[in-house]
Amino acid sequence: MNNPIMPASGTFGSGQEYSEFIDLNRLGAIVTKGVSINPWEGNPSPRIMETSSGMINAIGLQNPGVDIFIKRDIPFLKKFETRIIVNVCGNSVSDYIKVVERLSEQAVDMLEINISCPNVEHGGIAFGQEPKMVEHITKEVKKTTHLPISMKLTPNVTDITEIAKAAEYGGADALSLINTITGMRIDIKKKTFSVANKTGGLSGAAIKPIALRMVYQVCKAVHIPVIGMGGVTTTEDALEFIMAGATGIAVGTANFRNPYVMLEIIDGLQKYMEENNIEDLQEIRGIVD
Numbered sequence: 114m115n116n117p118i119m120p121a122s123g124t125f126g127s128g129q130e131y132s133e134f135i136d137l138n139r140l141g142a143i144v145t146k147g148v149s150i151n152p153w154e155g156n157p158s159p160r161i162m163e164t165s166s167g168m169i170n171a172i173g174l175q176n177p178g179v180d181i182f183i184k185r186d187i188p189f190l191k192k193f194e195t196r197i198i199v200n201v202c203g204n205s206v207s208d209y210i211k212v213v214e215r216l217s218e219q220a221v222d223m224l225e226i227n228i229s230c231p232n233v234e235h236g237g238i239a240f241g242q243e244p245k246m247v248e249h250i251t252k253e254v255k256k257t258t259h260l261p262i263s264m265k266l267t268p269n270v271t272d273i274t275e276i277a278k279a280a281e282y283g284g285a286d287a288l289s290l291i292n293t294i295t296g297m298r299i300d301i302k303k304k305t306f307s308v309a310n311k312t313g314g315l316s317g318a319a320i321k322p323i324a325l326r327m328v329y330q331v332c333k334a335v336h337i338p339v340i341g342m343g344g345v346t347t348t349e350d351a352l353e354f355i356m357a358g359a360t361g362i363a364v365g366t367a368n369f370r371n372p373y374v375m376l377e378i379i380d381g382l383q384k385y386m387e388e389n390n391i392e393d394l395q396e397i398r399g400i401v402d
Contacts, residue, residue, distance in 0.1 A: 114141035114196050114361070117394065118351070118379050121342045121365030122147060122200035122225060122265070123172065127186040128193075134372040137193045139379060144363060145186065147202035147227055150211045152178040162298050162307040167317020167344070167366055169296050171310035174202050174227075179215050187219055196222040200265070206250055210257050217258040224260050226250070229267040229292045241267040241292075244279035251283025263287035263340060266331075268294050268320075273327045274334040281335045289340040289363065290331060291324045317366035318344045325357055332358025332399060346374065348381025358399035 119142040120128075127145045128137050137143060155175025162169050176182070182199075190197045199221050203209040209226065216224060228241035228250060240246055247264070254262055264280040266273065268291040277288055293314025298307035324343020332339050341359030345351055346367045354362055367374045382394070391397060 116141040116379050116382070117355070117359075117361045118375050118382075119144050119196075119198065119340075119361060119363050120368060120375065121363040122227065123170075123174075124365040124368045127182075127190060129186075129189055131368070131372055135376050137195050139376055140195050141361065142196035142198050142222070143190060143193070144198045144225060145182070145190075145200055146176055147174045147200045148176055148179050148182045148212060148216070149174065149202050150179055150208050150215075152176065152181075153202075157309040159308055160310070160313075162313070164296070164298065164315065164317070164319060166319040167315060168369070169298055169308060169313035169315050170293070171308045171313035173310070176202075179212050183215065183219060187221070191220055198223040198225050198263070200225045200227055202227045206253055209250060209254060213254055213257045217260055221260065223263060223287075224254070224258065225263045225265050225289055226254055227265045227292070229265065229269075239267055239269070241265075241276060242270050244275050247276050247279040248283040251280050251285050255284040261286035263289045265289040265292055267292045268323065268327055268343075274330050277331040277335050281337055285337060287338040287340060287360075288331060288335065289342065291320070291327050291343045294320050294323065316343070318346055320344045321346075321350060325353055328354055328359050329357040329401070345378070348378050348385060351378050351382060352385065352397075355394055355398050356400050360398065 122144045128143045156171045156173035160171050201212045264285045293316045296315035297312050300307045321344025328341040338360035340361035341354035342363035345364045351362045
């Protein structure tokens with residue numbers, strides 16, 4: 114990638130709408146919304162609610178399925194020089210494998226495997242909450258594709274490093290973290306839950322200190338690149354993640370507030386490097402110990 118900045122999956126679609134505001138060629142990569150083998154309707158509305166420093170979402174990974182994605186979105190993304198990372202979701206190992214097989218035939222650069230999805234074959238526990246399952250699904254995906262894969266980890270676990278190591282053992286080429294943290298809001302006027310799903314994923318500035326801690330821990334625990342995310346809003350936030358060890362930086366909730374935020378962070382990183390005589394971000398990556 115020509116720089117480490119990319120959107121977090123689910124916050125950027127496949128870039129069509131944002132292309133009206135920014136030059137997608139300037140991004141390090143475009144990370145698409147989750148793609149499943151068949152269309153997913155997602156959760157009932159309301160599905161999004163603001164919090165004091167972020168938002169809760171319970172979209173339910175709504176998407177039209179891999180066939181439409183290949184027909185509609187990949188031709189659009191191929192117009193740009195930016196790397197293409199496709200997020201993959203599923204409810205069973207076979208679901209993931211089918212999507213990965215289809216995408217492996219396409220001109221994409223990397224697959225991000227969202228293992229925060231519920232494993233319906235094993236009681237609904239998220240794939241990413243059990244180390245043995247993480248290792249298993251990583252191995253199965255790796256056997257299916259020649260493309261590099263990044264396993265996207267859930268923070269809703271006791272020890273994030275155990276999950277990260279399991280993905281590394283399974284053959285992951287990179288890790289993406291953190292996904293959202295489970296949260297809730299209640300509408301006191303309506304005396305009911307603010308989102309129809311009752312709970313949702315908390316994202317935004319509120320989770321940055323937690324995300325930064327987990328990224329630091331994982332970068333110390335594994336030997337593969339980490340794409341850090343969780344509350345990145347400014348250049349300073351991105352620099353903190355880089356100094357904690359992250360190779361890539363994904364920006365999510367901030368895109369909803371400011372569609373130019375990723376370009377501002379890219380410009381800010383360049384300015385910081387010039388002011389501090391840094392030729393390569395590797396000079397400060399993981400500098401804290």
